[in-house]
Amino acid sequence: MEPLHRHDSDSHAHAWLVHLTSGTATREDGEAFRRWCAESQEHALAFARARALWEALGPAAALREHEQRTRGRARARHDVRMSRRAFIGGALAASVVGLLMVRSDVLSQGSEPDGRTLRTRVGQQKSLSIAPGVSLEMNTDTDIAVREQGGKVSGMHLRQGEAVVRIDAGRKEPFVVEVADGRLFSAPGASFAVRCADATATVTCLGGQTVINRAGANVPVKPSQQVAFNDDGIGAPVAVNLDTALAWRDRVLIYDNQPLADVVADINRYRPGRIVITDRTLGERRVHARFTLDQMGEVATLIEDAYGAHATHLPGGWVLLS
Template sequence: MDAYHRHDRTTEAHGWLVHLTSGTATREDGEAFRRWCAESEENALAFAEARALWEALGPAAALRKHERSSRARSGPTHRVRLTRRAFLGGAVAATAATFLMVRSDAFTRGSAPDGLTLRTNVGEQKTLRVAPGVSVEMNTDTDIAVRERGGVVTGMHLRDGEAVVRIDPSRKDPFVVEVADGRLFSEPGTAFAVRCTDEAATVTCLDGHTVINHDGTNTPVKPAQQVAFDATGTGAAVGVNLGTALSWRDRVLIYDNQPLADVVADINRYRPGRIVITDRTLGERRVHARFTLDQMGEVATLIQDAYGAHATHLPGGWVLLS
C-alpha cells in the first residue's frame, strides 16, 4: 500500500474512533463502522492501531498527536478535525441528552397524521390499555403510532421495537395492527407479539388466530408459530418456544445457538451506546447465552469473559469487541 492510501486509511480510522466517542453515533453509524472494518484487513488493522494508540496514550494525548501529524501532512483542509474537545466534550452527557430529546413518555400527542404516539425509553418496559378491550405490552425502545377515527382508537402502527398485543374476547370492533409494510387482522381473544427492526418484521402468535396481509397475500399464524417478513417477501410459519422467544417479558434474554453478532445487535436495544464487534470471526461464533435485563450495564464484560473477546470501553456506553 502506498503512503498516500495508508495515510488516508489511518485518517478514516481515527475519524471513526472520534465519532464513536462523540455521543452522537447512531445504530446506523455502528453498522456502517462494522461494514468499513469488514471491507479489508487494512481497514481493520488501521482501526486496531488507532485503538491501541487511544489505549496507550489516552484520548487527549492520542488526538493531539494525530492532529499535529494531520496538519503537517494535509494542511488545514484535512477531512477530520481531531481535537481534544471532540473526545472530551461531554460524550456521556450528549448521549443522555439525545435520549431525552428523542424519547418521551407514553401517550404523547404527535403531529398529523400520526396523532397519538406511544413510546418507551431504552431499557424501559410498560403495559398500557390503548382501547377498550385492547392492551399493549411494550418492550424497550419501542415506537407506536395509534390509529384513530372520529376520536375512536381503531388500531396501531408499530414503527420500531417490539410489543405484545392482547385483544379481549369481549371486544367486538376490529383492531388492526400495522407492522413494517404488513397488516394484521385478529379475532377477539387473540394475543400476539410483533417486532420491527430495520424494516424486517416478525409476528408470533400466543393465543387465538391472526392473519398477516403482506404484499397481497394472507398468511395465517397459529399459537406457538412465528412468521417473518420484509420487502423481499413472507417466510413460512415456524414453530417457536414462546418462553424463549418472548423471554423479555420476564426481563430475561435467551439466545440459543445464534451468531454472536445477532446477539449483540439484540442486546444493543436494551442499553445506551453501542456494542460493536470489529472481528468477523468473533461475530460469526455461535453462542448459547442467558442475560437478565439487570445485567445490561455489564453485559459487554460478561461477553468478554465468556468468549475470550478483547473489549475497548469508550465514552457514551460504546464498547468495541475484537
C-alpha cells in the same frame, strides 16, 4: 474571520480522532477524551466537524480497505475496519451524549395513549391499555403510532421496536395492527407479539389466530408460530418456543445457538451506547446464553470473559469486541 481558538480546537479534535481510531486507545484515553469534549461547546463542535469530514470520506476509506485486502495486508485491513467503528464509538457517543440524553427525555414525554404516539426509551418497558379491550406490553426502544377513527382508537402502527398485543374476547370492534408494510387482522381473544428491527418485521402468535395481509396475500399465523418478512418477501410460518422468544417480558434475554453478532445486535437495543464486534470469526461463534436486563451494564465484560474476546471501552457506553 473565524476566531483563532477554533483552529486550535479543530487541530486537537483531529488529533483525538487519529488516536481513537488507532486501535491503541485505552479506557483512560476515552475518559480523557470525554473530559476534553466537556470542557467547552467549541470542543464538542470541533469533534462534530471532524466526524462529518470522516463520514464524507467514507467511500475513500472503503476503497483503501479494498486495496489493502488485495495486497494481502491483513493487519492494515483490520485497522481500517476498526478505525471507522472506533471513531463512531468515541466521537458520536462522547461528543453528543448529552444532547442524546436530552432528546430521549423529550421524546418520552406524553407517552401515554393520546391518539398520537407511544414510546419507550432504551432499556424501558411499559404495560398499558391502548383502547377498551386492548392491552399492550411495550419492550425497549419502541415507537408506536396510534390510529383513530371517529374519535376512537381503531389500531396502531409499530414503527420500531417490539410489543405484545392482547385483544379481549369481549371486544366488538376490530383493532388493526400495522407492522412495516403489513397489516394484521385478529379475532377477539387473540394475542400476538410484533417486532420491527434491522429492516425485518416478525409476528409471533401467542393465542387465537392472526392473519398478515401483505402485498395482496394473506398469511395466517397460529399459536406458537412466527412469520418474518422484509423487502425480499414473506417467509413461511415456523414454530417457536414462546418462553424463549418472549422472555423479555420477564426481563430476561435467552439466546439458543445464535451467532454472537446477532446476540450483540439484540443486546444493543437494551443498553445505551453500542457494542461492536470487529472480528468476523468472533461474530460467527454460536452462543447459548441467558442475561437479565439488570446485567446490561456489564454484559460486554461477561461476553469478554466467556468467549475470550478483547474489549476496548469507549465513552458513552460504546465497546469494541475483537
